[in-house]
Amino acid sequence: MKLFCDNKSAREIADNPVQHDRTKHVEVDRHFIKEKLEKKIVSIPFVESEGQLADVLTHAVCSRKFSNSLDKLGMCDIYAPT
Known part of the structure; x- marks a missing residue:
């Protein structure tokens, strides 16, 4: 592991x-x-700290890093228009 x-x-x-x-x-x-x-x-x-995907769940991050991390985690915006 x-x-x-x-x-x-x-x-x-x-x-x-x-x-x-x-x-x-x-x-x-x-x-x-x-x-x-x-x-x-x-x-x-x-x-590297930039590669820590879980930071978006525990720290304030810029919107670019937030969006990139959510994409990598497979999370989506449920409020985004389809």
């Missing part, structure tokens, strides 16, 4: 067990992900 991530710090924490000081509130989750990474069940490839 691929978990696309645009946060370099999150990827480093998942890969590096030494960074435990920064993860006190997510200690169990970090160990779970670390185990899955070691077994090659999960991979965390880096994707």
